[in-house]
Amino acid sequence: MKYSKQRQKILEIINNSYNHPTAYMVYEEVKKDIPDISLGTVYRNLNSLVENNMIKKISLETDRYDKNTDHCHLYCIKCNKIIDIGLLNIDTMIMDNYNFKVLNSDVVLKGICSECRERKD
Amino acid sequence: MKYSKQRQKILEIINNSYNHPTAYMVYEEVKKDIPDISLGTVYRNLNSLVENNMIKKISLETDRYDKNTDHCHLYCIKCNKIIDIGLLNIDTMIMDNYNFKVLNSDVVLKGICSECRERKD
């Protein structure tokens, strides 16, 4: 991977983010510094950062990205909140039971969070 | 939900399937019986069957469908095999630790299966 200010900036944005941004959200953020960056460039760089294990892709309706590569997520289908959780040794359980190496690249558990369940609507 | 032969046939196909078909695969199969069925009809009915918890959607690159609604899947990113596994009490673990109701509508753990790991290519 060669240096490029575009990829540098994209990585920096992910590393400073706490909102699990989509590719488009990253695109809009980079444009503040590099106004004529291309959306394709953002997608290409996000992909290569994921391949190099520097960031993590979260597969929801629209893919989202996370600087932390060592945990998975709870996604509330009511309020769209994304909750970070530890791996809970899911991978170890699967390996022991199924001899299958889980990469956990995008484990997302969808459901309803405690606040939304209390609200009951 | 009103009766329709299209939905009836679609459900029958899922119930007789063992290959986790995509919407398009279902479409091609229904066409053998109902040649002028519309792809949109297949999508619409698959969605309502999922909503009524009669089948399950598996979210991969392209969505796939399963007659069993009570387990999750291992997906080998090398050979594209889909392995059915029990729920392993993941939902209970998450509820105990995070007070989050997992619906498990599409838990898919991606990784590399034992055969592919032995092959080492």
Place this chain on the structure above:
DNA sequence: ATAGAAGTAGTAATGATTACTACTTTGAGG
């Protein structure tokens, strides 16, 4: 029987992502 709610076929639209093309930048070896 019949009305109106639900379903359908067929096509157009959407929206995320990737492919393509011609141009630019980077960096390793002379």
Place this chain on the structure above:
DNA sequence: CCTCAAAGTAGTAATCATTACTACTTCTAT
């Protein structure tokens, strides 16, 4: 320092799964 091929980029077109829309048809409760 040059230099030049490999890697990267902008901008646009294309792809592909899925949904929306429209006018027509079929159920089913009364």
